[in-house]
Amino acid sequence: MHKKLLAAGVLMTVAACGGTAAPAADAAKGGTLTILSNQDFEHLDPARNWTMPQMDFGLRYLYRSLVTFKAEPGAASLEIVPDLATTTGEMSDGGRTWTFTLKEGLKYEDGSPIKSADIKYNLERSFAPELPGGPNYHKSVLVGAEKYTGPYKDGELASIATPDEKTIVFKLKRQVAEFPYYTTLPSFSPVPKAKDTKEQYDNRVFSSGPYKIETYSRGKEMVLVRNEHWASATDTTRQALPEKIVVKQGLRQSVIDDRLIADQGEDQTAVTYADVNGESFAKILNNPKVRSRFHNEIRGCTDVIAMNTQKPPFDNAKFRLALQYAIDKEAYQTVKGGPAAGEIATAYLPPALSGGTPHDTLKVPPTGDIERAKQLIAESGVSTPVKVTLHSSTGEKNAATALQESLKRVGVEVEINSYDPSVYYDTIGDTSKFEGMATYGWCQDYPSGSSFIPMMFDGRTITKRGNSGNVALFKDKATMDRIDEIYAMTDLKAANQAWVDLDAQIMQKAPMIPLLWERKPLLTGSKVAGAFGHLIWSGQFDYATLGIKK
Amino acid sequence: MILYLGKRVLAVAGVLLVICAVTFTIFYVLPTDPAVHACGKTCSSEQIALVRQEMGLDRPIHEQFAAYVSGIAAGRDGCAFPCFGYSYQNSLPVWDLLTDRMAVSVSLALGAALLWLTVGVLIGVASALRKGSALDRTLMAGTLASASVPVYFTAMILLLVLVQYLEFLPYPDYRPLTEDPVGWATNLLLPWVTLASLYAAMYARQTRSSMIETMGQPYIRTARAKGLHERTVVTKHGMRSALTPIVTIFGMDLGGLLAGAVITEHVFGLPGIGQLTYDAIFKADQPVMLGVTLLAAFFITVANLVVDLVYAGIDPRVRYA
Numbered sequence: 001m002h003k004k005l006l007a008a009g010v011l012m013t014v015a016a017c018g019g020t021a022a023p024a025a026d027a028a029k030g031g032t033l034t035i036l037s038n039q040d041f042e043h044l045d046p047a048r049n050w051t052m053p054q055m056d057f058g059l060r061y062l063y064r065s066l067v068t069f070k071a072e073p074g075a076a077s078l079e080i081v082p083d084l085a086t087t088t089g090e091m092s093d094g095g096r097t098w099t100f101t102l103k104e105g106l107k108y109e110d111g112s113p114i115k116s117a118d119i120k121y122n123l124e125r126s127f128a129p130e131l132p133g134g135p136n137y138h139k140s141v142l143v144g145a146e147k148y149t150g151p152y153k154d155g156e157l158a159s160i161a162t163p164d165e166k167t168i169v170f171k172l173k174r175q176v177a178e179f180p181y182y183t184t185l186p187s188f189s190p191v192p193k194a195k196d197t198k199e200q201y202d203n204r205v206f207s208s209g210p211y212k213i214e215t216y217s218r219g220k221e222m223v224l225v226r227n228e229h230w231a232s233a234t235d236t237t238r239q240a241l242p243e244k245i246v247v248k249q250g251l252r253q254s255v256i257d258d259r260l261i262a263d264q265g266e267d268q269t270a271v272t273y274a275d276v277n278g279e280s281f282a283k284i285l286n287n288p289k290v291r292s293r294f295h296n297e298i299r300g301c302t303d304v305i306a307m308n309t310q311k312p313p314f315d316n317a318k319f320r321l322a323l324q325y326a327i328d329k330e331a332y333q334t335v336k337g338g339p340a341a342g343e344i345a346t347a348y349l350p351p352a353l354s355g356g357t358p359h360d361t362l363k364v365p366p367t368g369d370i371e372r373a374k375q376l377i378a379e380s381g382v383s384t385p386v387k388v389t390l391h392s393s394t395g396e397k398n399a400a401t402a403l404q405e406s407l408k409r410v411g412v413e414v415e416i417n418s419y420d421p422s423v424y425y426d427t428i429g430d431t432s433k434f435e436g437m438a439t440y441g442w443c444q445d446y447p448s449g450s451s452f453i454p455m456m457f458d459g460r461t462i463t464k465r466g467n468s469g470n471v472a473l474f475k476d477k478a479t480m481d482r483i484d485e486i487y488a489m490t491d492l493k494a495a496n497q498a499w500v501d502l503d504a505q506i507m508q509k510a511p512m513i514p515l516l517w518e519r520k521p522l523l524t525g526s527k528v529a530g531a532f533g534h535l536i537w538s539g540q541f542d543y544a545t546l547g548i549k550k
Numbered sequence: 551m552i553l554y555l556g557k558r559v560l561a562v563a564g565v566l567l568v569i570c571a572v573t574f575t576i577f578y579v580l581p582t583d584p585a586v587h588a589c590g591k592t593c594s595s596e597q598i599a600l601v602r603q604e605m606g607l608d609r610p611i612h613e614q615f616a617a618y619v620s621g622i623a624a625g626r627d628g629c630a631f632p633c634f635g636y637s638y639q640n641s642l643p644v645w646d647l648l649t650d651r652m653a654v655s656v657s658l659a660l661g662a663a664l665l666w667l668t669v670g671v672l673i674g675v676a677s678a679l680r681k682g683s684a685l686d687r688t689l690m691a692g693t694l695a696s697a698s699v700p701v702y703f704t705a706m707i708l709l710l711v712l713v714q715y716l717e718f719l720p721y722p723d724y725r726p727l728t729e730d731p732v733g734w735a736t737n738l739l740l741p742w743v744t745l746a747s748l749y750a751a752m753y754a755r756q757t758r759s760s761m762i763e764t765m766g767q768p769y770i771r772t773a774r775a776k777g778l779h780e781r782t783v784v785t786k787h788g789m790r791s792a793l794t795p796i797v798t799i800f801g802m803d804l805g806g807l808l809a810g811a812v813i814t815e816h817v818f819g820l821p822g823i824g825q826l827t828y829d830a831i832f833k834a835d836q837p838v839m840l841g842v843t844l845l846a847a848f849f850i851t852v853a854n855l856v857v858d859l860v861y862a863g864i865d866p867r868v869r870y871a
Contacts, residue, residue, distance in 0.1 A: 040829065042639065050590055129600035133590035149600065199641035217650060218640050219829060220821040248723070250829070251819035258714060259721050421832060423582045463595045466586035 024545065027529035031548030033242040034266060036256040037249045037273035040219040045202040046186035047126040048133040052443060053273065055186055056537035060238055060544040061211045061224060061245065063189040066100050066119065066168075067180050071237045071544035073532035075356060078447040080180055081236060084114065084190070084208075088180045095175030095490055100183070102166045107229040108192065109207040116168040118190035120160045124151040126187045130198055135185040135445065143171045152198070177490045181446035184536075210240035222247040241530070241547030253277050260523045261290050268525040269548050271541055276521040278337035284523065285340070295522045295541070296340060297533025300350050301443035303332075303342070303516040304456075305390075305403065306428075306471035308435055313382045314472075320510035322376035328406035330366040332515050335398045340521065345514035347503050348456065352535050353449050354500045358517075361504040373410045384411030389436030391417045393424040396439055403439070429467040438471055441518070443538055448492075449499020454483050457506055474511035558858070562851045567619070569847045573840055574618065578611050582834040584638045605638070618840075634844070635837035639830075644841035647826060651810075654724055654822035658814065659807035661738055662745035667800060670750035674757020675789065681762055689754065697751035705744045705817040712740065722818040741818045745811060749803060757796055764792040794864055798857055805853030809846035 041057070043049045046065075049058050059065060068083040070076050080088055085100040092099065106114040126134045128150025139145050143159035151157075159171040172179070182188070195206040204213055210232075211224035224245040232240065257280035259267045276284065276294075284290045307314035307323070314320055329344045336342060343351075346360035364372075377384060388407075392400035397418055404414040414437075419427050428438040445451040455461065459475030467473075482502050489495040507514075520539025524531045530545035585602035586593070593601075602608050606617070617626060621633035629636070634644035673693065677686040712718045722740055725733035764770065765788050773783045810824030819825075823842060830838035 040640070048590075129597070129604040132585075132588045132593070132597070132601045132604075136590075136593070199636070202641055217821075218642060218647065219826065220650075250821045250825050252817060255709070255721060255817075255819055258709075262714065264717070265720075423580070423834065426582050426586055429586065463593065463598070465583060465595065466589060466593050466598050 024530035024547065026549050027239075027241055027545075027547035028550040029241050029547070030243045031241075031269060032244040032246060032266075033528070033546055033548060034270035035245065035247040035273050036251055036259065036267075036270050037247055038251055038253045038256065039274060040249050041222075043133055043202055044205055045131060046134075046189040046191060046205065047122055047128075047131045048202060049186040050133060050135045050445075052536075052538035053540040056534065056540045056543055058186055058205070059184075059189070060209070060542065062205050062207050062209045062213070063186065064106075064208050064235070065186060065188040066183040067188075068184050068237055069534070069536045071239070071534075071542050073542075074535075075352075077535045077542070078352060080184060083184075083235070083237060084119070085183075089183065091177070091179070095177060096172045098170045098172070098176075098179045100168050102168075103234050105231050105234050106208070107231070108190075109212040109227045109229055111229045112192070113165070114190050114208055115165045115192075116162040117165070118192045119168055119188060120157075120162050121151065121193050121196070122189055122191040123160055123187055124148075124157050125191060125196065126150075127154075127157070128152055128198075131201075135182075135187050137182045137185070137445070137451075138170075138187060141172045141174065141176050141179075141182075143173050151193075175488055175490065177492055177495065178446070178448050178450055181448060181451075184446060210235070210238050211245060219250050221249060238544045239530070239547065241545075247273070254280065257283075257523065260293070260525055261287075263290075263293075263526050268527040271524045271528055271531065271546065272522055276523050278341060278521075281337060281340050281521070289526075290523075293524045293526060293528075295524070295531060295533045295539075296519045297535065297539035298343070298350065298352065299443060299518045299520050299538040300352050300535060301441050301518050301538060302345050302348055302350055302452075302514050303336075303439065303441045303518060304345075304348065304512040304514050305437050305439055306512045307437050307510075308473055309475075309511045310473045311435055313380075313386055313388065314437070316380050316382055317509055318376055318380035319382045321508065322373045322380060322410065323407065323412070324362055324507070324510050324513050325364050325369045325376065326373035326407055326410040326412065327364075327403065327513055327515070328366075328368045328409075329364075329515055331402040331406055332399055333366075335402045336516060336518075340519065342516040342518040345517045347500075347507060348512065348514050349449055349452055349500060349503045350444065350517050352447060353444060353452060353496075354503070355496070359500055359503065361507045368406060368409070370409050377410060385413050386411065387413045387415065389417055390414045391419065391424075391428050391434070391436065391438040393421045393439075394418045395421060400439065425468055426466070428471055429463075430465050431462065431467055431473060432464070434467075434471070434473075439515075440468075440471055442469065444536075447536065449496060449503065450487070453499055453502055453506070457511065458483050472511035474506075474509075476506075476509060476511075479506060479509070558855050562848075562855060565851050566844060566847055570619065570840070570844055571615065573843045574615050575611070577836045577840060578614075580834075580836075582836075583607075584834065584836060587834060588638060622844075634841040637830075637835055637838050639833050639835045639838075644837050647838060648823060648841055648845055651821060651823045651826050653726065654820050655810045655815070655824060656808060657724075657727065657734065657738060658741055658745070658811055658820060658822060659804060661735075661742040662749070662811075663800070663804050663807070665742050665746035666749035666753055669746065670753025671757050671789075671793070671796065673750070673754035675761055675784070677754065677758040678761035678765065678792075679784065686758075690758070693751035693754045695751075696747050697755070699748075701744060701748055701811075701813050702817050704747050705740070705814065708740050708744060709817075722820060724820050724822075738820075741811075741814050741820060744818075745807070745814050753796060753800075756799065757792065760792040760795055761788060764788050767791075790864055794861065797860055797864060801853040801857035801860075802850060805850040806846060808849040808853075809842060 041054050044058050046063050049055050064083045066085040067080050067088050070079045070081055084102055086103055090099045127148050148154050148157050161169040190208050207227045210230040212227040214223040214225045216222045254277050256272050257276050284294050307320055344366050351358045400416045407414050428434050442456055455469040457474050457479055462470050486495050486498045520533055527549045529547045529549045531541050533539035534542040585598050589598050589601045625631035625633045673689050677689045680686045722737045727734040773787050810822055810827050812824035812827050815822045815824035816828050827842045
C-alpha cells in the first residue's frame with residue numbers, strides 16, 4: 001500500500017507558490033553590498049560546504065537546494081519551505097521513500113535547465129574522498145551508501161532515482177521523518193556533470209541561485225553579479241536586492257569593527273562576515289547610533305566541557321554529575337564577554353531546539369552549588385584533592401582559567417593544557433591521546449535534536465581519530481537505544497519532545513557540562529537594509545534579505 | 551666571474567634543498583592530520599583513511615618528498631612547473647597562490663625599503679657628521695625610540711591617529727599599481743611608514759657608527775689634506791666604504807620582506823604573502839606553509855648572492871675568487 005503522508009510537523013510548512021517574499025520597507029533594489037571578512041571561505045562547493053555562515057552565503061546567493069528555511073527573523077526562520085522542489089517532500093513506503101518534484105522554469109547561469117539528475121549527481125559527488133568535508137546526514141540513511149565512494153570511481157548510487165527530469169526519489173534504509181531537513185543542506189543542490197571540475201569546483205561554482213561569481217581571488221576578494229537566468233517567480237525566499245556583492249577578505253576583525261563603527265563612505269553599505277570582537281562591544285553598545293546597527297542573535301551552538309567517560313575519574317558518573325554543580329558558569333560567561341557574548345547554558349540543546357525556551361533539569365545556580373557538588377563527590381568515592389587535565393585552545397586560555405578556578409573550590413585541581421587552534425581538534429579527537437576534559441562546542445544543522453544529540457552522545461559515532469562529535473567517548477546503551485527509538489518516530493512534534501527529554505536524561509549522566517549558548521555579534525553600515533540574524537545560520541545575517549536602503 | 555656565479559647558484563640550490571627537507575620533515579611529524587581537517591565533522595575512520603589516500607598522505611615520507619622536489623623541478627600530475635603542490639584548503643596550486651599575492655608583498659617591501667634606506671642613511675650620515683651635537687643626540691634618541699616600538703604598535707597608533715581621528719588617510723585597501731597608481735600609493739602609505747619606521751631607525755644607527763668609523767680612517771684625512779671638497783670626501787670616499795655593511799643587511803632584510811611581512815600585512819589587511827602565511831598557519835595548510843618557507847629562503851639566499859656581487863661595485867678591494 002502506498003501510504004502518502006505529509007511529513008511536515010509544526011515546523012514544516014509550505015509557502016504559497018510564486019513570488020518572492022516582500023523586502024524590508026526601507027530596502028531598494030540595486031547598489032553594491034560589501035561584505036567585510038577576516039577569512040576566506042573554506043568551501044563553497046555544495047558537496048563540501050558544511051559551515052553555517054558559508055552555507056548561508058552559498059545557499060542564499062549561489063545555489064538552491066530542494067527545500068530551504070524561511071528568510072524571516074525569529075522563530076519563523078526555523079520553518080522550511082520548498083526551494084527547487086514544489087513541496088517539502090512526499091513520504092511513502094512507511095517513511096523509507098521520499099519523492100520531490102522540481103518546479104518549472106529553473107535555470108542555471110548559462111540558461112540551461114536544472115534537472116533532477118544534477119541534484120543526484122551532486123549528492124553522489126559528496127561521497128567522493130576527493131571532495132571531503134560536506135554534510136553527511138544523507139550518507140547514513142541512503143540505501144547502499146556504506147561502501148559507495150562517489151561517481152568518479154563507483155558510478156551511480158542506485159538509491160537515488162530520477163525517473164524523469166523533474167522527479168527525484170530517495171530510498172532510505174530506515175524511516176526518516178526529518179528527511180526534508182536534510183534536503184535543506186547544500187548537498188541537495190544541483191551540479192551538472194558537464195560543469196564538474198572536482199576539487200576546483202570549490203573555486204568557481206556554477207550558479208543556480210540569484211548571483212554568479214564574476215571574480216574570485218581566494219583570500220582576497222570575491223565579486224558576485226546577477227544571474228540573469230534566475231527567475232524570482234520560482235523563488236519565494238531570496239530577495240536578491242543588491243546589483244552586486246563584493247566580499248573583501250583577509251581584513252583584521254578589529255579594523256572591520258572600526259570601519260563599520262566609523263560608518264564612512266562605502267562602509268555605510270557594508271556588513272561584517274565574522275563576529276565583532278568582544279573588545280569592540282563597549283564602543284558599539286555605548287553609542288545609540290551604532291547600537292541600532294548591532295545584531296546579536298543566538299547561534300544555535302552550545303559550548304561544553306567534555307569529560308573522557310572511559311577513564312578515571314570521569315568514568316564515575318556521580319563524580320561527573322558533581323562537576324555539573326561545581327562549575328561557575330557565570331565566571332565563564334564573564335571572561336567570554338558577558339551576556340552579550342552568550343547565555344548561560346542549562347542543557348545541551350540550545351533553546352531553539354527545545355521549543356524556544358531554555359530547558360533546565362538540574363537547576364544549578366549560575367555560579368554553581370558547591371555544597372551539593374562536595375556531597376556528590378563524597379558519594380562518588382573519588383577522594384579529593386584530585387588532579388585532572390583540561391585541554392583548551394590557546395585562544396580560550398582565560399576561559400579555561402575561569403573553569404580551573406571554579407573546580408578548585410571542590411578540591412579538583414585542574415592542569416590546563418593549551419594547544420594551538422590548528423592542532424586542537426586533532427588532539428582532542430584522537431581517542432588514544434585524549435584524557436581528562438576538553439572544551440569545545442556543537443552547532444545545530446537544522447532545527448531538530450537529531451542534529452545535536454546523536455552527534456554528541458551516540459557511542460556508535462566515535463572514531464579513533466577526528467572524533468569531533470562524541471568527544472566524551474560516551475557509550476551508554478540506554479541512550480543509544482532511545483536514539484534509535486526517536487529516529488523511528490513519524491510524529492516530529494513528539495520526536496522533538498523526545499530529544500528534549502533525552503537531553504534531560506543525559507544531563508543526569510553528565511558526560512559533558514553545558515556552559516554557554518553563544519550569540520553571534522554582528523554589525524552593519526547605516527545604509528544596509530533587511531539585516532537580521534537567522535537562527536539556522538548560527539545567527540549569521542540572512543543573505544536572502546540584505547539590501548541597500550532607499 | 552662565471553665560475554664564481556655558477557658555484558654560488560649551486561650553493562643556493564643546495565641550501566634550498568636542505569631547508570626543504572628540514573621543513574618537510576617538521577610538517578610530517580606534526581600532530582596535525584590534514585586528512586582529518588579535510589574530512590570535516592563526524593567522519594568515520596574509513597572515510598578519513600580514504601581522504602588520506604586521496605591526498606597522498608599514506609605514502610612513506612621519502613616518496614612524498616621525492617614527488618615534491620621533482621614537482622618543483624619539472625612539474626607533476628597535471629601540476630605545471632614549478633609545482634609546489636596544492637593547498638589543502640582550496641585545492642589551488644600553491645605556486646598560483648604565491649604569484650597571485652606577490653605583487654602586494656613586493657609593493658609593500660620595495661616601497662618601505664626605499665623609504666627606510668633613504669631616511670635611515672640620511673639620518674645616519676647627518677648624525678655621524680655632527681657627532682656629539684644636539685642634532686646627533688636628538689636623532690639618535692628618536693631612532694632608539696622608533697626601533698624600540700613593535701611594528702603592530704606603530705601600526706595601531708598610525709591607524710588610530712591618521713585614519714580614525716584625523717581621517718587623513720583611508721583604511722588601507724590594496725589597489726593594483728597598474729589599475730590605480732594613486733590609490734596604490736595612498737593605500738600603501740601607512741604600511742610603508744610602519745615598516746620603514748622600524749628599519750630606518752636601525753639603518754640610521756648602523757650608518758652612523760659605520761660612518762664615524764670610516765671618517766676617522768687615515769685615507770679620509772689624506773683626501774682632506776689633498777684639498778678635496780668636503781662633500782666629495784663624504785660622498786665619494788666616506789659613504790662608499792661606510793655603506794658596505796648597510797648593503798649586506800639591506801639585502802637580507804629586503805629578501806625576507808619580499809616573502810611577506812606577516813604582522814604588517816595582517817594588521818593592515820593587505821592580501822600579500824604574509825597574510826597568506828598567517829592564514830595557512832591557522833588552518834594547518836602545510837603545502838602553503840612549505841611554499842612560503844621556500845620562497846622566503848629563495849629570496850634571502852638570492853639577495854645574499856646579489857649583495858656579494860654588488861660589493862665589487864662599491865668596494866674595489868673585493869675580488870671574485
